[in-house]
Amino acid sequence: MTDAQFIPENYSKNLDSGAFTWSSPSNIALVKYWGKRDPQMPENPSISFTLNDCKTTTTLRFLKKIEEDEFSVRVFLDGSEVPDFKPKILTFFKRIEAYLPFLKDYHFRIETSNTFPHSSGIASSASGMSALALCLMSIEKALSPNISEELFIKKASFLARLGSGSACRSIEGDLVVWGKHEAIQGSSDLYGIKYPYEVHENFKNYHDTILLVDKGEKQVSSTVGHNLMHGHPFAAQRFQQAKDHISRLKGIFKSGDLNGFITLVEQEALTLHAMMMTSSPYFILMKPNTLKIINAIWAFREKTKVHVCFTLDAGANVHVLYPENDAEQVGEFIKNELVAYCQNGHYISDKIGFGAKLL
């Protein structure tokens, strides 16, 4: 599929006003996307677990306007207007206008809220942009009721990607691949797809407890971070490694090899940070407590042989990943040892989820 196929034909219906509400989850990458080219095309394929409880709920209200000359949008977070969010939305609208020709026909009011605290260091861009993309697709479906379910989902992911790359992995669950990979049938740089192969029981109901080490604003925006992969001395090897990791994960998911999973996922997390530490300019997003948590996880795993591991985003927080069977033991370990390293003792218990919902 090429992006031209997301340009709609003439709409068959008229619509004066209305509202749609979607709730859409966050996701955590196992194989990381880090490096992109215009327009939001990934330099390597990535794969993520969709989360269940960390999500954004967005209501998009729309009212037909008279002039069609420019975009009209107001954004509200938890009931209060947030003019700071508007430029990002306007950039998004500009990028997707060719695919949603109705965007200048309406006044839009975006009302959004997250289940996780705004200042938790958890990026809301994946859940936020995917929820908004789905609301926009609901309008398109009202204007053109013949859109198939398949096209609806693909185009929602395609639009979400143009808002924030990883957002395209938040439409469906429980495992999503984004980026062309020859071993993954149907994979594309344009949108995320549900992982299409067998997944062993061991990976069903996987848990992700997010330890909030640093709730501050991100030191480096992901846009800046992605751009530092241009001309990075290790870029080519890194992109190849991500591809190899996806091929290896296919075998791991099939056989249920938890140890293989742990090694690969931790290597991915540390490589992501290694790329940041070796770019120009370089930076370190991990905090002392991030390393203390990693060491505590390694010591606990060594001692107990429990299948717990960590992954990291572009920040200091630690995602602790573990299978359903080990949930009780790891839950105790987190409470007894790891909570001490969290800012104000805060953490979020989440698990694998199944994608966005129309409310």
Ligand code: PMV
């Ligand atoms: O979607 P972005 O541009 O915020 O990039 C996300 C990058 C990572 O979270 C670090 C990795 C990933 O694949 O989600």
